[in-house]
Structures are given as C-alpha cells and as structure tokens.
Amino acid sequence: MTTLELQHVRSGKVRDIYDVDHDRLLIVASDRISVFDVVLDQPVPDKGRVLTGLSTFWFDRTADLVPNHLISADPTDFPETAGSEVAGRAMLVRRATPLPIECVVRGYLFGSAWAEYEASGTVNGTPMPSGLRRAEQLPAPIFTPSTKADLGEHDVALARDEAILLVGEERHAEIERVSIELYEFGANLAARRGILVADTKFEFGEIDGSVVLIDEVLTPDSSRFWPADEYEVGTSPPSFDKQFVRDYYDSVGWGHEPPPPPLPAEVVAGTRSRYVEAYERITESSFDEWHGPHGS
Numbered sequence: 001m002t003t004l005e006l007q008h009v010r011s012g013k014v015r016d017i018y019d020v021d022h023d024r025l026l027i028v029a030s031d032r033i034s035v036f037d038v039v040l041d042q043p044v045p046d047k048g049r050v051l052t053g054l055s056t057f058w059f060d061r062t063a064d065l066v067p068n069h070l071i072s073a074d075p076t077d078f079p080e081t082a083g084s085e086v087a088g089r090a091m092l093v094r095r096a097t098p099l100p101i102e103c104v105v106r107g108y109l110f111g112s113a114w115a116e117y118e119a120s121g122t123v124n125g126t127p128m129p130s131g132l133r134r135a136e137q138l139p140a141p142i143f144t145p146s147t148k149a150d151l152g153e154h155d156v157a158l159a160r161d162e163a164i165l166l167v168g169e170e171r172h173a174e175i176e177r178v179s180i181e182l183y184e185f186g187a188n189l190a191a192r193r194g195i196l197v198a199d200t201k202f203e204f205g206e207i208d209g210s211v212v213l214i215d216e217v218l219t220p221d222s223s224r225f226w227p228a229d230e231y232e233v234g235t236s237p238p239s240f241d242k243q244f245v246r247d248y249y250d251s252v253g254w255g256h257e258p259p260p261p262p263l264p265a266e267v268v269a270g271t272r273s274r275y276v277e278a279y280e281r282i283t284e285s286s287f288d289e290w291h292g293p294h295g296s
C-alpha cells in the first residue's frame with residue numbers, strides 16, 4: 001500500500017484511496033498487477049502512472065458524454081501532505097457513491113465471453129448468433145455487466161435481470177446506454193491510432209443523485225487492447241494489456257488460485273513496455289512527458 005500523510009480509506013487490487021476532505025478523495029494507482037482476480041507479488045514499474053495518464057486523457061475527452069469525478073491529476077493541486085511520490089499516479093476526485101456492478105462492454109468475442117459462447121451459444125445468458133469465432137468482431141457492441149468483487153474474490157457475470165435487481169431498471173438502462181457510447185467513442189479513437197479495443201470495463205457512481213464515470217477509463221488494466229495490424233480472427237491476438245501475463249500463467253499451468261508463481265523479470269519488463277506503448281499510441285504523446293520522476 002502507498003503510505004501518505006492522509007487518512008487511508010481503503011485499498012483495492014491496484015488503487016489506494018485517501019480522504020482529503022468531506023467532498024474529495026485522492027486515488028493513487030500503484031504498480032500492483034492482478035490477473036484472474038489475484039494480486040501478484042511482483043509490481044510492474046510505472047504501471048500506475050500509465051493507468052492515471054490514460055484515465056486522465058479519457059476523462060477529459062468523454063466529459064461531454066457523461067460527467068466524471070476527476071478534479072485534477074496535476075500534483076500541484078494535491079494536498080501538501082500527499083508528497084511528491086504520487087506525482088503522475090494520483091487523481092484528486094469528487095467523492096461518489098459507487099454503483100454495485102462492473103459495466104463491461106464487448107466489441108469482440110474473447111475471454112470468458114468466448115468460453116461461455118463456445119459452451120452454450122450465449123454471452124451473459126443471452127443467445128448470440130451462431131457460427132461466431134474466437135476474437136471475432138460482434139455485429140454490435142454488447143453490454144455484459146458483472147458483480148463488483150471484493151479483493152480476493154472473482155467477478156461473476158450478471159444476466160440482465162440480475163443487474164437490474166442491483167441498480168434498478170431506469171439506472172440500468174442509463175448506464176447500459178452510456179457504457180456503449182463510451183466504448184464506441186474510445187474504440188473509434190483507438191482504431192485510428194492502430195489499436196482495437198476488444199472489450200473494456202467502466203465503473204459509475206452517483207453524486208447528488210446523478211451518474212458520474214469513476215475509477216479508470218479505457219486503460220490496459222480495464223481493457224483488452226490489440227494491435228490492429230496483427231489482429232486475426234480465430235486466434236489469441238497479441239495485446240497491450242494484462243493478456244500477456246495471463247498467457248504466461250496459462251503456459252505454466254497455474255490454476256488461477258493463490259498463491260501465484262513468481263512472475264519472471266522478462267514478463268514484468270514486457271508488460272511494462274506494452275503498457276507504455278499503449279499510452280503513447282493512444283495519447284500520441286511521450287510517456288516521459290507525463291507527470292513523474294522523469295516527466296514534467
């Protein structure tokens with residue numbers, strides 16, 4: 001956990017959250033990495049800065065689609081007690097009440113969705129067209145929410161009726177619409193820069209009864225990013241995200257339950273390079289220019 005002279009609220013798989021005052025929080029993205037809902041022992045250097053830099057990029061560009069909780073990622077706006085160590089990896093945000101579901105949007109058939117489809121012809125319990133192949137682009141993006149698991153637990157896919165029970169029919173309709181709009185906006189921008197967004201996860205909260213986008217947006221942690229020039233239907237495409245780590249663990253036969261085997265240094269380095277490349281492709285900026293020890 002990051003140690004700051006602020007009151008610690010809680011920690012997730014990657015982020016540490018601190019109180020600033022009644023209305024504001026400081027969210028710090030660590031370099032921890034989790035796969036299969038298990039936090040690994042080896043951090044990935046600069047990962048938290050990539051997540052924060054990309055999230056800030058997307059929060060700024062999607063504010064017309066849905067309000068978000070970001071106040072500032074500029075370290076000069078943080079409380080003095082935050083310290084310089086969080087530069088580039090922290091966001092000052094408005095306090096929101098999170099909605100109790102993960103809002104997953106899929107544009108391609110892959111991962112757990114492919115496994116369910118292969119077994120039953122459905123995704124999240126909804127029948128899909130027959131004859132689709134692994135990694136194939138879907139006729140249209142689909143909303144496939146899941147539970148929001150606690151640390152050490154696994155997310156569980158939710159059928160439509162189950163999700164509605166958790167958030168209400170009106171709120172479900174709103175976040176489904178907004179999630180798909182956000183996915184389409186992000187996927188279109190990323191595609192122009194050589195990256196396919198196979199799927200992604202959004203989180204929403206409420207401030208004064210209105211929905212706001214929170215946490216992170218279209219990052220390598222919350223999304224599957226594929227290089228467009230290496231994409232091929234029927235395969236497991238190379239990626240700029242955690243799939244590189246997942247593939248390594250699957251290759252050594254780990255059963256996805258803790259404790260995980262150590263992550264080799266070359267996999268750590270390869271993961272960092274993929275995260276940084278995703279940042280630079282999408283933002284069209286040098287990662288060294290982002291706030292941090294070597295940046296502005």
